[in-house]
Amino acid sequence: MGRIGYFLLYICLSIVAVFQIFPIVWLFLFSLKDNREIFAGSPFALPSEIQWQNYVNVWQGGIGNYFFNSVWITGVSIALTLLFASMAVFVITRMTWKLNKFFLGLFMVGLMIPIHSSLIPLFSMFLSVNLIDNPWSIVLTYTAYNLPITMMILLGFFYTIPREIEEAAIIDGASLHRLFFGIILPISTPILSTTAIINMIYNWNEFVFVNTFISSDRYKTLTVGIQNFVGQYMTDWGAIGATLVISVLPILIAFLFFSNKIVDGISSSAVKG
Amino acid sequence: MNKVMSDKWFITLYILPAMLLLGILIFIPLVLTGYYGLMRWDGIGSMEFIGLANYINVLQDGVFWRSAGHSFLLALFSTLSLIIYLAVAMILASKIKGADFLRKIYLIPMLLSSVAIAQLWIKIYNPSNGMLNEILRGLGVQNPPLWLADPNIVLYSIFVPILWQYAGFYILIYYAALKGIPESIVEAAKIDGATPIQIAYKIKLPLIMGVVKVTVVLAIIGSLKYFDLIWVMTGGGPNGASEVMASYMYKLAFANNNFGYGSAVAFMLLLITLLVTLIVRKLTADKEELQY
Structure with a gap:
């Protein structure tokens, strides 16, 4: 050319x-x-x-509270998702048992479920155990709904861990828990950090669950909280702009530092066929 | 060794948390949605079994079918826009300096929440002070459109931010697939005198067809369950002109407390999504596997 x-x-x-x-x-x-x-x-x-x-106005107007909720709900959900997903993927890929293919299939079916098809029963279930308007309903839901995608990204890596590592650990007398927490998790750090970032983007940006399960202002996260602000500052565009910038800044900063991880994570989460 | 690695207690203990969360929060609710659809229920009081009445009503509900039509229109737009994304990815993958940087720039909108994107584009579309109409007035347009307030164009107006949001995502996927094509194949075609257009259409496209099919499924399914952005931008209005299946279901259940009928609509959404996935997979099934 x-x-x-x-x-x-x-x-x-x-x-x-x-x-x-x-x-x-x-x-x-x-x-x-x-x-x-x-x-x-x-x-x-x-x-x-x-x-x-x-920025001073909206921060004093109370956006800090939404920000804090987003941070801890996102963080706790990521930790739980990564722990439970890697435990399950470990026994599916590394242990010898009959039903591992069945469970693998079951988890992968979870990838295809549109969340709106389970929203109404989720709401009534949380209502019956008094978890409506309680941030733990959000943490539990985020953890559950991010498990399939997280497991899918982990799967490929866990299959490639050499047998010798496990054998050496077991012969040295390590228990299975020690093998998992002391050896498998540390060598999986690169892939775990990729899934952590993908989870962070999902959780930070999630809207429907919070909008449905949380009604008190003090438990709302940024995505729902900024809706209040926009209503409140209707005609003050500068304030609305500042609100939106505060809500997107953490993800943009993460992108600045981890853009390669994010690119990897997004491509591996997409091509699942 | 083998005995240790098939420890039943250990396996149960480690699979249980994930299994319980998935079972209780994803699979059981799915079944319950279909079951609630058989009830008359306001979400709080007692349920009354009414058989298939809700489902029969959904099939005859003009608002539902109009919303479904909008969802399918969005799916069609999204599928067609894949052609643009593919073209951009083709250019990007053709030995362009800075391609890595550019595809990261393209990806940025995808990282923002749909709520933030919706609020931003509400401002862009604002008829009197928005960026778009200020530019149009600067170009001498007398009466620029009302965008989100005009029922005739609201769906198109909503589609532009969707296009904007997902462009980087699909370009990224296509770019990665194109980079996977061995250089030798393209070189051989060049030596045989193929033009760049021929190489793109006759060689590269067939080789990444598998990925293209995956993205078609992703685009269609993603559009059928689209919700956040539309909910924030228009709430389905004006006058239902941008109502989609998910927003209709959400209104029925959480605004009108019609949980039984809302569940029936939610179950239809699930069935339609699964059915369309199946059909698209069938239509795009590999007749012959291409290899290199």
Whole structure:
């Protein structure tokens, strides 16, 4: 291909890049402007005077509480999902028993279930055990619904662990628990961190479960909490922009540091056929 | 050794947490949805068994079928947009400097929550102060559209952020598949005098057909159960013009307390999703496995 050909290809790719990135840049810009400037000025202009006040306002307005809930619910759910998924994948891939193919199949069926088809019974189950408007309903649901995808990503890695490692440990007199926690989990750190990041993105961004199971403000996470803020600051675009930026910033920062892990995780979670 | 590795207690102990969570929170609710669909129930009081009445009503419910139509329209758009993603991935994979950086840039919208995306695009579409209409007015358009408030175009307006959100995801998958094609095959075709277009269409595309089929299934299934973004952007409005199956079900159950009928709609959503998966798999089944 000639020079002009490549030039045209770059133009195409750049247009796509601008389309993908510009709305987010625009969001950052208007989160730092006041209404007068947002409404009167050009959408492409830099803020004439940076309005950090927007961020101070929404933080004092109580977004910190939603933020904290998102952090701990996301974190605890990730820990539980990774622990239970790796335990199950360990016995499915490494132990000798008859039903392992059956259980593997069962877990993989979980990949295909649309969450809306189980939402109503989940709600009534949590209602009957007093877990409605209780953050643990969210932790349990996140853990359960992320298990299949997490197990699927772990599966390939666990199959490739050499037998010799297990044999050596058992001959040295290690118990199975010691083998799992002391040897298998540590050597699985790279793949576990990939699944942790994928889980983080899912949990941090989840909306339906929180919107359905949680009604008190003090337990809401960011995705549902920002809905309140948008209602409250209806006409104050700067404040809404600041709210949205605060809600997406942790994921963007994670992407900045772990973009390769995220790319790996997303590609391996997608091609499941 | 073999005896240790088939310790029944250990196996039970380690599989149990995952099994219980999946069983109680995913599989049992699924069955219960079908069962609740046989009831008249407001979610709090006692249930009354009414047989298949709810399911028969769903089949005759114009609002349900209109919502299903919108869901299928979104599925069609999503499938067609795969062609654009594939074209971009083809360009990206053709020895472009900075391809790795670009595909990461493309991926960024995919990392944001649907709620944040919805709120951002509500602002972009805002008829008086949104970015889009400011640009259009700058270009001299007198009366730019109302976007989300116009029932005739609301579904298209909603589809643009969906396209935006998932572009990076599909480009990433196609890019990885294209990078897996051995260089020697492409070189051989070049020596035989094939043009870039011919190489893309006749050689690369057939070789990644397996991945393309997977993405078609993903795009269709993903669209049929689409909810968050639409719920936040329009709530299914104006006047039901952007109602989809999931949002209709959610309204029935959690806004109107019609849990029995809502469950019947949820069960239909499940059946339709499984049925469509099956049909798409069947239609795209491999007649001959391509190998390299």
